[in-house]
Amino acid sequence: MALSAWAAVAYDRLATTKALSVRLTRLKCMRSPLSSVERERIMQTMTIDLRAMGGLYEATASVREPASPEELSALFQDAAARRQRLTLIGARRSFGEHFLPPEGAEGVSTARLSGATRLLSTEADGSIWVRAPGSLTFEALHREYPHHLPYHPPTGDRISLAGALVACAHNAVGFFAEEVRAFRMMTPDGAVHECHAAAPGIAGELFRQVPGSFGALGVILELELRLFRVRERQRAEITVLEHCPTRGFTALERLEAVYRAGEYPLGRGLFFLGRRGMSVLLGDRIVMPEPHDKAAPLPLTDDSTRRNIVAQGIANRMPGLVRPFQGLVLKRGRRFHAGLYGFTFFQRSYDRAYDYLASPAVLPRMLRALGVDPRLTVCHQTFAVPVERRRAFLDMYFDVFDAYPELEARLEQQDLIRLPECAWPLHAAHGMPGGAYLLTVSMSVRRGQPHEARVRAFLGEVSRRAFEAHGVKVLLLKQAHCEPALLRRMHAPFIEALGALKQRVDPHRVLTSRMLDALGL
Secondary structure (H helix, E strand, O other), X not given: OOOOHHHHHHHHHHOOOHHHHHHHHHHHHHOOOOOHHHHHHHHOOEEEXXXXXOOOOXXXXXXXXXXXXXXXXXXXXXXXXXXXOEEEOOOOOOOOOOOOOOOOOEEEOOOOOOOOOEEEEEOOOOOEEEEEEOOOEHHHHHXXXXXXXXXXXXXXXXXXXXXXXXXXXXXXXXXXXXXXXXXXXXXXXXXXXXXXXXXXXXXXXXXXXXXXXXXXXXXXXEEEEEEEEOOOOOEEEEEEEEXXXXXXXXXXXXXXXXXXXXXXXXXXXXXXXXXXXXXXXXXXXXXXXXXXOOOEEOOOOOOOHHHHHHHHHHHHHOHHHHHHHHHHHOOOOOEEEEXXXXXXXXXXXXXXXXXXXXXXXXXXXXXXXXXXXXXXXXEEEEEEEEHHHHHHHHXXXXXXXXXOHHHHHHEEEEEEEEEOOOOOOOOOOOOOOOOEEEEEEEEEOOOXXXXXXXXXXXXXXXXXXXXXXXXXXXXXXXXOOOOHHHHHHHOHHHHHHHHHHHHHHOOOOOEOOHHHHHOOO
């Protein structure tokens, strides 16, 4: 649910009273001189190896770690004076180059910009509004509020709240930003903005354009978000709604019908098992099962983290062998149950995979000997598809796939979700009437091998043909395997809007990243 009217009115009333006084107080605080110890600390750097999720991109960077907003402001000021570019590295959970500094740039970690999480209010349905530090992860948030969960978060729980917002992250039914009603942000010019829907001037513009800005506009210090109540015995129920041939797109049209009817509000996902092979449509909802209801557990959603990591390692090493088992397990009408936290963050074992698979323990050593790469390297790309072009796009996609038949054995993931209309101007799906479909393709690769070039060529050809013929865009949230010139043409509105706002809050072009550099920002 988007920001409600009452919230906008409430914040409008605060615009000239409490919010204004708080903003002025904090801005005054920013001007307080740092002690010599604090200034020396922010000048210190540590060398960190940065690895993107999916294993394709990495960098070694000098990183600074401010411990307070005052130190962050001084760091921005110092960087502007020295013409030093900075990259916000966040929680380092991106698949792309969003947090990797380009040559000559330094990283900035916001991990020490901590603070208290505060309960603001409780709704009649048991949902709550909380104010939390932007650097807080979803995992840490759940430790503080174990009986509540966020609406529409990403699927990994070690992503920071601020990272999810600036990435305009989503789940299978909506956008995380929909349930963030306000945030406090420091821009590189040192100003602190209280951003909400009714905020005047630059603060209101930031509220609308920070989602999808990927750290180009500043640091989110705090944000207010809504969490829903998880009641005792509630579980996620996942039902196989369709298991049928892809040809004819029966499952695709069932997904559209389920979306329009508002059925299975917890999640809806369509999985294509190969090139025009079988399609499996899943529908998810919250249930309170009776004790005798013995629905099977769903893999990856339980707390057996190491077992799930091993399964993902084997699937990454031999995806062609694993996929047939998916078809055997996901039979039409079958139901699965999962805890709501495990269901919501079902990729949390992926977040933890490298540390375990690269460890000296016996089982990881055996897996590495069998060829399992601890980085679980993949080419991972998402396409935003206009609703009315869904069939034409998928026909074109599978036609191109037919020209690369050897890649079917490398296919790990090929799933489609249906999202509502996007309110966030910097997201690739913004402006697509009635919402959009998102197709995510993930293929196991080994860096530098010939098949990696073939996967990149396949995704690049799909990107070009899909944009030119159907207005489909590559989502900047993941990796982007297409020509840089095409990517800039595809995202020209994004580049223009972000560039104009960046000129006002970051006139010295302090904040950057490899991803922003590729877009000319």
